[in-house]
Amino acid sequence: MRHEPAAPRYRAETDGPVHHLTVANARGEAMGYLWANDEDDAAGWCLRPAGDRAGFGEGLEWSTKLAAAKARGLVPTAALAELARGSDPRCVSHVVPGSLSAAPSLAALTELARVVTEADDRRLLAQLDRRNADAWRELREALAGLTDEDRDVRWSEGGQRSDGTRQMSHPIHSERLRRLVGALASVGAVTPAYLWQDNPPPAVPAGGRLGPADAVRAATAVVRGERFGDGTIAQAAGNGLLDAVAESLCAWYEAVTGGPEAAS
Structure with a gap:
């Protein structure tokens, strides 16, 4: 049986700094972050554990979009820029306009994702x-x-x-x-x-x-x-x-x- 080669994907880890976008639900509550690092060809979804369960499903959707960007040869930060431009606030989740920021590491972004907000409460x-x-x-x-x-x-x-x-x-x-x-x-x-x-x-x-x-x-x-x-x-x-x-x-x-x- 002939096996098709696996679709190319961005690396899931990096030790370097990351750029990230905030993804929110229709109520404006942060669900997670899309992040990228060009040097390591890495990008992914960072769930907010303090958020709601919809972050799991939406994270899969955003990860699929990242995979499609990789297949078209976009570098990770270009993929983030494209996702931000094409985001629709009427959808279940959307990129928050103007939310592009940087974190010194993926670990630092993960810690940011753990911060509990008044909206979570x-x-x-x-x-x-x-x-x-x-x-x-x-x-x-x-x-x-x-x-x-x-x-x-x-x-x-x-x-x-x-x-x-x-x-x-x-x-x-x-x-x-x-x-x-x-x-x-x-x-x-x-x-x-x-x-x-x-x-x-x-x-x-x-x-x-x-x-x-x-x-x-x-x-x-x-x-x-x-x-x-x-x-x-x-x-x-x-x-x-x-x-x-x-x-x-x-x-x-x-x-x-x-x-x-x-x-x-």
């Missing part, structure tokens, strides 16, 4: 269902009912079973802990709008207090993370993160609705 808070008073009441009551025994999660015994199979150890969540976790999902704090796998794992902040948007980030990372590896909920229950998340969200809800009974 607003998008996550918009996921919270402030109209569902019953769900918020359930969250508040579940938090109040959680005990130290619930927070000290036990694990099942693992090892060899009598039939020769091996049983993996797993956390045993109490009914009260499961209630709290379920309430977090019910109020909208567990959301696909946060790219938890592309961001650092959540941690208990100094003083134990979280901002509401960070509480959504932590809730999403903890609850969705449990699906990929047992123990994230147990760890968050034991180190105080789960309490900080629920307390922050309840405080936010009472602030925006005027109190626990105002939205009833």
Whole structure:
């Protein structure tokens, strides 16, 4: 069987400085960056992990456009210039006019992409269902009912079973802990709008207090993370993160609705 040669592509890495363009969605929120370095014949897409999930699909679209530019023999910065000229603000994503800038390295651009903006916070808070008073009441009551025994999660015994199979150890969540976790999902704090796998794992902040948007980030990372590896909920229950998340969200809800009974 005859194999066609692979289509030419720009290199995906460079140690040198990069030129970059900001790509935004229809709301004007940055989704990622197109970058280029002529010396290394390198160009690519840099996702904003603080942005929304649409950045993945749009990143593939922009990468396809870069590949087409490479196939026509354009140097990387010329490809960026062409993409900027042909960008349509009516599309799902577009190059922000006048956004061409430079970074000392691709690593520096990656760090820039991790910066969280007020727009990122607003998008996550918009996921919270402030109209569902019953769900918020359930969250508040579940938090109040959680005990130290619930927070000290036990694990099942693992090892060899009598039939020769091996049983993996797993956390045993109490009914009260499961209630709290379920309430977090019910109020909208567990959301696909946060790219938890592309961001650092959540941690208990100094003083134990979280901002509401960070509480959504932590809730999403903890609850969705449990699906990929047992123990994230147990760890968050034991180190105080789960309490900080629920307390922050309840405080936010009472602030925006005027109190626990105002939205009833």
